[in-house]
Structure formats: structure tokens, C-alpha cells
Amino acid sequence: MPITLQQCQTWDQADELAALRDEFDLPAGTIYLDGNSLGAMPRNALARAQDIIARQWGVDLINSWNKAGWWQLPTRLGDQLAPLVGAGAGEIVVTDTTSLNLYKVLANAVRIQQRRQPERKVILAERDAFPTDLYMVQGLLGFMDRGYTLELIDRPEDLPSRLGEQTAVVLLSHVNYRTGYQWDLSAASQQAHAAGALIVWDLCHSIGAVPIDLEAADADFAVGCTYKYLNGGPGSPAMLWAKPRHRADFWQPLSGWWGHARPFDMAVDYAPDRGIRGFLCGTQPIVSLGLVACGLEIFAKTDMHKLRRKSLALTDLFIALVEQECAGQGLTLVTPREHAQRGSHVSFRHPEGYAVVQALIARGVIGDYREPEVARFGVTPLYLRFVDIWDAVQHLKAVLTQREWDQPRYRQRGAVT
């Protein structure tokens, strides 16, 4: 039986999460399938920004560091975020970028190994990682210059055979930004530990999209974006988690005054806060940071297991409809069909992937493109309806069957793809 529009409407009527869509201010006529790159705007973000700017900054001025709790904001948000990743209170800071946070935790992980097992000098990561992860490893190793090397695995199934006596730290992306492949967080963490390595997780494409339990998985460190599935706003600061057990071995290279145990002593020597605040560096972008709460408050109204159920229903629908409506049009699914291996976005290869995505955007269906040839569609269960998936696939069908993509204007590349 082919899937019909009526069927999608029925699923929407039965959707217990349907009301959450009202928490967002989505432009009319747009089907937003890029919430994995920049989350949509929570409806209360504008009023929150108004409050932070006009009252906290405008009226209370510098008093707001205490009065509005600006100073505690990185850990307060961390505590709000903690349930989404299976972490406890006081274990997360929201600060800086994912790239910077990765640098800090990688350095901490390497340092722990230098003390315990100095013969281990390999950082094991994925060739298919989001490039900034590899760049940050390269920067760190270039700076250390003590015989450390970065080794890359080409396929997830290669992890066990590549772990060895040399492996100091493993760095993995929980969900791959391009393919949507999801690692088994527990299994990979266990494998790393069994081989004597520590493991750092990049959660950028999984946080707020799939249930995560860092404590149950016994992970060591984790970093992740808040501006993607968490809807924190463009460039909103990232999260950083460190296993409490590593606190005694805390060390980070970006030893700024915000991470000092007593910053207002204005002491000459750095003495880090022994809690998670030690991972802070300098003064935080309060306006941007303050808006992260708007997205997190929406997550507090539901739970990740309900969201995951809807996300899988939507990605299953997307795949099934593309196969039903767009067969023979040159699309190849690159996202795993197996639920346990899938995040919350669906990607297809197409030789003209870039132009196809541009033609879709012209029709109001916003996905994005990632080299090579990958058209990527983020599925956000908080605000997408089953009919949105239906409509998106109808647009995709039109773009492909009428070769709408085959126009010079759809081949021009902006600075951001």
C-alpha cells in the first residue's frame, strides 16, 4: 500500500508532540529541514532577548552579573541541559564553541594519559569527522610536538582493530554530520576503555536529537553544539561535560580567569576551580548564552524518548516516501536504515546534489548540502509534522522529474553551503 497524504494527516492528528510546534516561530510557507545546522527560533526568544538587553543590561547594568545571575549562567544552563545527556548537576558548562571545548577536553584527556600511560601517543579519530574536530587535534598535536600522532579510521567497524597499546584517546562523533550514522555510545566507550584508551564524544549532531546517557555509557568527556537541535540561536555557546571521576586530574590549556577558583582575588597564579567551572576561559557572551535557555525550556516539556520515537517515524517516512515518489531519479540513501545506527537527519547522494538543494530552497524546502554530492535533511520532531515530510518529498519529486535543478543560478555557491 502506498503512503498517502491522508495517512500523514492521520499521523499528525495522533501525534502527542504536535502542540510543541507552537513553541516555535516558523516562517509561513517554509518547510525547515535544517534544524541540525541551525535550530529554529523558539517563540519566547525575542522576549528573552528584549529582557536581557533592555532590562538586565540597559537598566541594571553591571549589577546583572550578580542580580541576573550572569556569573552562574554557564553552569545553570549546564544543569538544565544535563538530563538530555544523562549527566548530573554540576557536570556541564555551556561556554565557548564546540571547537574550543574540544581542545580543552582533548588536552585534559591527553594529560591524564601522559601521567598514567605515557607510552600511548596516538589520538584515534574518524576520517569522516566534522573537519573542525580533526583541525583541533592537529593544532593540539602541533603545539605539543612530543611524538603524538593522529590516526584515522575509515569505517566504524574498524574501531576495534585499530585500538591498541599506542592509543591514548579516541575521538568520535556520536552522529555523523554527513551520513547520519549513529555510534553505539556505550559499546564504543567500552571498547576504548578495554583497550586502555580514554574516549571523547562530539555530540553536535545528536544532542537534542537522540537519547544520550553519558554516565551509563561511562564516557570520559563530551562536547556539543547548542545552536543545532537545541535551538539555542546562531552561534550560541557549546556544552562541555567531563566525567566527575576525572576531576582530580583536571587540566586545561585555556587557563583564563573565569576558570580560576577565586577569580576576583586577582591573583598572579592560575589556580583552577576544581569543579566544572575550571573549563571556563574568559568572559561569556551573555546575550547569546541567555537565549540558550529558551530552547532548553521546550525540551523540559517532553522527554528524549518520545522525541526519538517521533524522529524515527519521520525519518522512516522520509526514506519510504523518497523511495515511493522519487524512484529512478538518481538519489542514493547514505543514512543507515537500521534505527540504532541512525541519528535524526536523512542524507541522499545525487550527482547534482548541490543544485537539487538550491532548487528545493527556492521552493521553500530548506535542507542543505555537504560535500561530496550529499543532500542533507534534518528532521526535528519538536516542530515538524508528518505532512511536512509529505510536502517536502513532493517538492523533491518535482525538482527531480522536471529537472528544475538544471539551471545556472542553482549552481552558484554562496559562502555558506
Ligand SMILES: *Cc1c(COP(=O)(O)O)cnc(C)c1O
Ligand atoms: C556543527 C559541528 C561542529 C561545529 O563546531 P563549532 O566550533 O561550533 O563551529 C563541530 N563538530 C560537529 C560534529 C558538528 O556537527
